[in-house]
Amino acid sequence: xxxxxxxxxxxxxxxxxxxxxxxxxxxxxxxxxxxxxxxxxxxxxxxxxxxxxxxxxxxxxxxxxxxxxxxxxxxxxxxxxxxxxxxxxxxxxxxxxxxxxxxxxxxxxxxxxxxxxxxxxxxxxxxxxxx
Numbered sequence: 001x002x003x004x005x006x007x008x009x010x011x012x013x014x015x016x017x018x019x020x021x022x023x024x025x026x027x028x029x030x031x032x033x034x035x036x037x038x039x040x041x042x043x044x045x046x047x048x049x050x051x052x053x054x055x056x057x058x059x060x061x062x063x064x065x066x067x068x069x070x071x072x073x074x075x076x077x078x079x080x081x082x083x084x085x086x087x088x089x090x091x092x093x094x095x096x097x098x099x100x101x102x103x104x105x106x107x108x109x110x111x112x113x114x115x116x117x118x119x120x121x122x123x124x125x126x127x128x129x130x131x
Contacts, residue, residue, distance in 0.1 A: 007067045011060045014110040018056030035099035076118045083115035
């Protein structure tokens, strides 16, 4: 139950910030910390012509829906893709663009946390540390 609530919270954070970035992209003076304008206007800000913030809105909305209807396998599958793209975007920000958008980082970490919540890694760590 606590897992579902945490996924709900992080999905709502992801939707909220993705929506905020999508609606405020024409007015890029809203980001007081970091370099949101250079990140959001880079060539990496779209996939197949679709704005990443719009894709984020749909991703987190789908996560919310499958979390609500208890579709664990689909939720796990989707969270793998979310975490993969989040790590990719973090890599692009830090090593290619060398600029950081803190709103984007919060969205990316929300996707990674949802992935971690979907997979119970405790049993793997117990095997490792027990020998």
